[in-house]
Amino acid sequence: MLQTQSTVMDFDSALERFKSISLDKGLRLTHQRLEILRELVGAKDHPSAEMVFGRVRRRLPTISLDTVYRTLSTFDELGLIMRVPVTGDQGRFDADTSPHHHFVCSRCKAIYDFFWDEFDRLTLPLDSEALGRADDRRVVLRGVCTRCMGEQ
């Protein structure tokens, strides 16, 4: 079977990125940061801070929620992870910062990744170029996911 297009970033390369950034900016490699990174790299559901907290706590029972928030913000600022551009009560995070896009189910709020080379190669319209320098471009699809459609 063909390898899927999915870019499942592995922990080791994410860790390497973090290490090199750490050296640069004088950040420390703490257990908490490592475990949060590991959790996020392994997650496929674009978890919220609360979700990350719940999962990391299984391995690091003394970790606190505010550390998770602080760490996720730090990682986001470093470009190590990204916030998924979705509406909703909670912020959702993604350790995969490669060009890919999101399908958001308006019923169950699940977020799925998909890839779209044709879009990625498109030249931005003049309209948008006049607005500023775009560092990142994402497509967000909103609809009802296959699973929810099945459940009628």
Add this chain to the structure above:
Amino acid sequence: MLQTQSTVMDFDSALERFKSISLDKGLRLTHQRLEILRELVGAKDHPSAEMVFGRVRRRLPTISLDTVYRTLSTFDELGLIMRVPVTGDQGRFDADTSPHHHFVCSRCKAIYDFFWDEFDRLTLPLDSEALGRADDRRVVLRGVCTRCMGEQ
């Protein structure tokens, strides 16, 4: 001079849409709803609930913030307005539900509209079609806006 491509929805047509929906669903045309709709249609900055509250209050001094929240949610569910898919502390709203896209300045948090026909005409990738039925597709650009670039 050429007419710009901008779809500045006017209040009258938004009102007509609201009226026909109201008849359908038994919603009432209250002052509050009308003024919130007027404000949103006139706004070009994709305001948050708090921003809408502040502006509408100038004309309707007794309106309360929770009414604004409830009304915006109602309008969103009716498809009369949309939540802009952006990350950030507050939800942002847009009275223009026509196909258009957003540029978000990561520095000043301003949200600008732009149009992109070429994208709108693109067929979604198979990848995404497998995920579910997409009702809406948006592009989100994240970067630094011209104004912030000017301010060094």
Add this chain to the structure above:
DNA sequence: GTACGTGCAAAAATTTTGCTTTAAT
């Protein structure tokens, strides 16, 4: 040893909810 990061607690900010009153139909 130095300071950066964590945990704790508290606060801030945003959004939602229950209930009574007001007002649109």
Add this chain to the structure above:
DNA sequence: ATTAAAGCAAAATTTTTGCACGTAC
């Protein structure tokens, strides 16, 4: 007259912050 919606107050939820202690460097 009915009943949805508004306003008020309170709560719930999410996220941020100040500070003392712990720990990576």
